[in-house]
Amino acid sequence: MPPVLVVEDLRKTYPGTRKTPAVEAVRGISFAVEAGETFGLLGPNGAGKSTTLGCITSLVRPTSGRVVVDGVDAQREPQKVKRLIAVVPQTRNLDRDLSVREVLTYHGRYFGLAAAEREARADRLLAEMQLTDKAGAKPLTLSGGLQQRAMIARALMHDPRVLLLDEPTTGLDPQARRALWDTLRGLQERGLTIILTTHYMEEADRLCQRLAIIDHGAILTIDTPAALKRGLPGGHILDVWVRSGTPIAPRLEKLPGVLRLEGVAATGDEDGLERLRLFVDTGNGLLDRVLLAVREGGGDLHHVSLTQPSLEDVYIHLTGKELRE
Structure with missing residues (x-):
């Protein structure tokens, strides 16, 4: 079975101005992710992790290189790719005027789900994310950890092949962070393919089956956490x-x-x-x-x-x- 995600020699350079030089945010990175795998991009802020995710989602146009999601070229057919993936960004962007349930059903409607299916999926995801008792609440009344779970539930409404998580536990307290790890492990057990960016070492070690260490836009190494540690x-x-x-x-x-x-x-x-x-x-x-x-x-x-x-x-x-x- 071919990989569900292939990134080939990806490069992204942001042009400079009269006062600022050009910035080479991503410098020729390549990797492949198998179906059902949790793959991590580990590196500091500014390493190029978020830009890489942006290229995968087609929100950022790469300078060169290729991204293929489940056999679909992200640059040639971006609309198809958007139906194959789901993104949970760093910034919490839940609609403050809707209830948590409405956030989910609105997302399902955007992707063309019938009313009955929208409601059924919302019920299932609210239960899976332990948000059933918060279904009628406005997002801003929830804790940071619960808001993050609601964002994951929203992302899963259209049943994507790949879930992209950009620094999912940034800003969470240790208890909320570990609770979210448990949520992600549940998604792993379902066989969902997950791409995770993080600068937390423990998070990468606990969740990722393989990871790429990235710095200054380049991948330094790719392997399992255990193999990377054994390699020292x-x-x-x-x-x-x-x-x-x-x-x-x-x-x-x-x-x-x-x-x-x-x-x-x-x-x-x-x-x-x-x-x-x-x-x-x-x-x-x-x-x-x-x-x-x-x-x-x-x-x-x-x-x-x-x-x-x-x-x-x-x-x-x-x-x-x-x-x-």
């Missing part, structure tokens, strides 16, 4: 915060058990400290050897942290910097 050298990461007048890194990277060393810029309350990231195999005595090497180099060890690799570690490994908001 060694089985553990030892972060060392040290203050020293002489370079300590050359001493540490020569230690037995250290497979790779990377420097990470320290900020905030760690100002003045050098943060060194060691990919290690956690051999016996490694921590003692690190302490000795720092001391022999005339350094002052502030603290150390030993962890298993996370997606944030993968991102730092690929870019040399922490994920910016």
Whole structure:
């Protein structure tokens, strides 16, 4: 079975003006998503994630490249593509003058559903999103998490093949975020194809079967979250915060058990400290050897942290910097 979504060498450049240079928002990205898969685009704000979604929906015209949804070219037949996909944007845009039920049925009417089918689908989706008791409420009276569920329900009214979620949990408190994750897992179990953009590492790790890490408009890597973490050298990461007048890194990277060393810029309350990231195999005595090497180099060890690799570690490994908001 062919992929339900294919993106080929997608590029988008916004032209400059006399005062501002052109901006290359998307720089030749390619990926394919299988039917029923949850695929994530993980990266900071400004990385090109939303522009990519805009090109998929045909709301943004790419400079070059190709997007195919369920065999339909998004540029040649944009109206067909709009019936195959549904979008939940970052900004909550529910009609404040309608009830939640009316928002759903109005959307169904827009897509040509008969009255009986509109009502039946609205009932089903309200129940699935646990919004039945809020059906008569105005959207602005709902919490952020409930508004987000209502937007997902609206998006699903025309039974799309692909659901696009642009930063779906931004602005939600931790409890609402986890409740929405449960909602999305339910959609996964139904076999819906989901494209998710996020800058939350935990969200990508928990929800995505595969993900692309994207920065400055380019894809750095694509794989499953587990494979991305396994791809880091060694089985553990030892972060060392040290203050020293002489370079300590050359001493540490020569230690037995250290497979790779990377420097990470320290900020905030760690100002003045050098943060060194060691990919290690956690051999016996490694921590003692690190302490000795720092001391022999005339350094002052502030603290150390030993962890298993996370997606944030993968991102730092690929870019040399922490994920910016």
